[in-house]
Amino acid sequence: xxxxxxxxxxxxxxxxxxxxxxxxxxxxxxxxxxxxxxxxxxxxxxxxxxxxxxxxxxxxxxxxxxxxxxxxxxxxxxxxxxxxxxxxxxxxxxxxx
Ligand SMILES: [Cu+2]
Numbered sequence: 404x405x406x407x408x409x410x411x412x413x414x415x416x417x418x419x420x421x422x423x424x425x426x427x428x429x430x431x432x433x434x435x436x437x438x439x440x441x442x443x444x445x446x447x448x449x450x451x452x453x454x455x456x457x458x459x460x461x462x463x464x465x466x467x468x469x470x471x472x473x474x475x476x477x478x479x480x481x482x483x484x485x486x487x488x489x490x491x492x493x494x495x496x497x498x499x500x
Pocket of ligand 1: 447455456457458459460
């Protein structure tokens, strides 16, 4: 009995964490990769977090490996944040076609 209660509790917390993470992900399309600068250009949808409309702009990649994961033309979901005044991609996933 006790064990099943714990299982239910952990399923609930995993589900709510996942929806929080999803809410922060934004749709975009990679238009340019600049590995030397550690940056990528993304045509992104509206970013409510920054009160920003859809546009194409340059983001720093939080992890240089991200620049190898995607190429221009790829549709992505990403989590943008501002780190030391620079717009940065914190998380990145390629959208399945
Ligand atoms: Cu923007």
